[in-house]
Structure formats: structure tokens, C-alpha cells
Amino acid sequence: MRPAWTDRETAGTPGFGFAATAVAAFAGGLLWQALNWPLPWVTGALVGTGALAMAGFPVRCPPLLFSLAQWLIGAAVGARFAPSAATQLAAHAAAILAAAIGSLLLGLALACLLRRWARLDAATALLASLPGVSGEMVRLAHEHGARADHVAIVQSVRLSLVVLFVPPAFHVLQPGMASPLPALAMHGLPGQGWLLFAALAGGVCLRHLIGGVGWFIGALIGAAAATASGLPVAAPAAPLTDSAQLLLGWSLGSRFTRQSLSLLPRLLFVASILNAAVIGCGAVLGMVLAHWSGLSPTSAILGTIPGGVAEMCITAASLGEPVALVAAFHVMRVVVLLLLAGPMLQRTAKARS
Numbered sequence: 588m589r590p591a592w593t594d595r596e597t598a599g600t601p602g603f604g605f606a607a608t609a610v611a612a613f614a615g616g617l618l619w620q621a622l623n624w625p626l627p628w629v630t631g632a633l634v635g636t637g638a639l640a641m642a643g644f645p646v647r648c649p650p651l652l653f654s655l656a657q658w659l660i661g662a663a664v665g666a667r668f669a670p671s672a673a674t675q676l677a678a679h680a681a682a683i684l685a686a687a688i689g690s691l692l693l694g695l696a697l698a699c700l701l702r703r704w705a706r707l708d709a710a711t712a713l714l715a716s717l718p719g720v721s722g723e724m725v726r727l728a729h730e731h732g733a734r735a736d737h738v739a740i741v742q743s744v745r746l747s748l749v750v751l752f753v754p755p756a757f758h759v760l761q762p763g764m765a766s767p768l769p770a771l772a773m774h775g776l777p778g779q780g781w782l783l784f785a786a787l788a789g790g791v792c793l794r795h796l797i798g799g800v801g802w803f804i805g806a807l808i809g810a811a812a813a814t815a816s817g818l819p820v821a822a823p824a825a826p827l828t829d830s831a832q833l834l835l836g837w838s839l840g841s842r843f844t845r846q847s848l849s850l851l852p853r854l855l856f857v858a859s860i861l862n863a864a865v866i867g868c869g870a871v872l873g874m875v876l877a878h879w880s881g882l883s884p885t886s887a888i889l890g891t892i893p894g895g896v897a898e899m900c901i902t903a904a905s906l907g908e909p910v911a912l913v914a915a916f917h918v919m920r921v922v923v924l925l926l927l928a929g930p931m932l933q934r935t936a937k938a939r940s
């Protein structure tokens with residue numbers, strides 16, 4: 588029997604889905620914070636929104652809210668770039684590049700297994716498996732005739748597994764894990780305003796140049812440049828960063844719907860198992876790179892686990908790890924995969940024809 592609230596929503600009450608999802612996301616964040624869970628606003632909002640979707644409610648998260656979250660988190664992460672960050676990144680450039688190549692190889696291995704076990708076509712399996720920016724992978728699926736819904740499910744499963752299980756794992760291994768993005772020295776509202784303006788300018792410029800993925804990376808670069816140059820900027824206040832994390836979890840949770848998951852049970856099961864294995868392999872790759880390059884094992888693992896840039900940077904900040912270094916690992920991975928995704932799709936199309 589179809590839930591009554593779904594009928595009301597389709598009858599013309601789109602605001603109901605938005606309001607219900609907002610309440611579920613906020614309630615989940617409050618609950619997870621009360622439980623002292625790591626990254627409570629991201630994880631709690633994801634679980635609350637996802638649970639609402641599984642119950643059949645029409646979940647809603649406008650794209651503008653996700654963009655707002657990326658802008659605020661990019662600014663908060665960029666505020667942690669010390670002037671010495673460039674030297675640190677240069678010293679570990681080889682490890683950063685090796686991690687990007689390792690992520691590409693793991694993605695290709697996952698694509699082969701998805702083709703065989705989830706019965707996906709080559710283009711869909713490739714785009715579903717590459718741990719780049721999920722939105723860009725879905726866009727490429729539309730452009731190249733792949734199954735965009737399948738790509739979205741597999742990519743969302745990967746991101747959700749990282750958010751749900753990686754921070755708690757570190758919390759168990761490192762009990763001193765702090766609250767996300769602890770406050771830095773503040774310069775008052777003007778300093779926050781200048782930082783947010785620098786992040787906005789960077790996001791707008793880079794998005795214009797390279798598309799959607801440039802929004803977060805550009806915001807991070809703009810805020811980092813303002814911070815490293817010694818300008819009197821300040822990290823966003825805790826309520827802003829908490830709100831951004833809530834919006835991020837809300838967006839992730841709203842990607843799942845009861846209808847889509849009920850139609851794709853085999854894909855969901857296979858994607859969950861294989862993505863969990865890829866996350867584990869990413870952690871092993873991080874340990875190998877840490878041993879080879881002298882990096883902190885925690886930093887290396889956070890850099891090689893195929894999560895979102897924002898989520899991994901927040902986790903690094905909460906663990907007291909160098910955020911600039913972890914961000915560089917993920918930005919390099921995203922850049923490499925986006926540069927290679929198009930040529931690989933073309934080669935796949937030629938092989939198919």
C-alpha cells in the first residue's frame with residue numbers, strides 16, 4: 588500500500604518533502620551529537636534523511652543547499668592552510684601522485700567487478716567506479732549514454748560508507764578525536780567576511796573554468812590563498828561549519844529513495860560489498876605510502892581512502908592532521924580522474940563498437 592504522504596506530495600505539496608527532510612536531518616544531527624559520535628552533523632543528517640527516504644517520504648535537498656555547504660566547508664578548510672603548507676606539499680608530491688594513480692587502478696578494478704557481478708555495461712561500470720566527484724560522474728553518464736541512475740547509486744553508496752564508518756573507526760583507534768573543524772584564532776566578523784568572500788571568488792572563478800567540481804576546490808583555494816598570504820581573515824564560526832556539515836549529510840541522504848533502491852537490490856548489495864573492499868584497499872595503500880614516504884599513517888590513510896574531499900578534510904581537522912596535505916591528496920585524485928574519464932570513455936565506446 589502506497590504511503591498517504593507520497594500521494595499528497597505528488598498532488599502538489601513539494602514544500603512538505605523539503606520541510607520533513609530538514610527536520611529529519613536536524614534531528615539526526617542532534618541525536619548523533621548527543622551520542623558523541625564523530626562528525627555528528629554529517630553522519631546524523633545522512634542517517635536521518637536516509638531513514639526518512641526508506642520510510643517512503645519524498646525527501647528533498649535543493650542543489651543550492653549543497654553548493655552552500657561546499658562553499659562554507661571549503662572556506663573552513665582553507666582557513667587551516669598555514670604559510671608552511673606549500674613546503675609540506677612539495678616534500679610529499681610523489682606520494683600524492685602515487686595515491687592518485689593507485690585510486691585510478693582501484694577504480695578500474697572495481698569497474699571490472701561491477702560489470703561481471705552487477706551486470707552493468709562498460710561505460711556505466713567505469714563511471715560508477717571512478718572515485719571522482721559523484722556529480723561529475725553522473726553528468727558524464729548523461730552525456731555518454733550510460734545509466735546515470737546506476738552511476739548515482741554506486742557513487743552514493745561509496746560516499747555514504749566512508750561517512751558512516753571511517754570517522755568512527757578513527758574514533759575507536761584514536762579516542763582523543765576532537766569535534767570537527769575546531770575553532771582557530773578569530774578576528775571577528777570582518778575577518779570571517781573576508782575569508783568567505785575569498786572562498787566565493789575562488790569558487791566562482793574555478794567553476795567557470797572547469798565546471799561543477801571547481802566550486803568546492805576553488806573555494807578551498809581562495810580561502811587558503813587568503814590565509815597563507817597573511818590577510819586578517821578568520822575561520823567561519825562553529826554554527827556556520829556545523830550547518831554546512833548538516834547540509835552535506837542532508838544532501839547525501841537525499842540521494843537514496845525507497846523506489847530506486849527497491850528496483851536495484853542486486854546493484855545496491857554488490858556496490859556495498861565492493862565499495863567496502865575498495866575503501867579497505869585504499870587504507871592499505873595509505874599505510875604503504877606512509878611507510879615509503881615517512882608520512883603520518885593517519886594522514887596517508889585519510890588521503891587515500893576514496894571519500895569526498897570535504898568529508899575527508901573535516902575528518903583530518905578533527906584528528907589534528909594537516910588538512911592541507913589531506914586536501915592535496917584528494918584534489919590530485921579528482922583532477923587526475925576527471926582528466927582521464929573522458930579519454931577512457933571514448934576508448935570504451937570504440938571497444939564496444
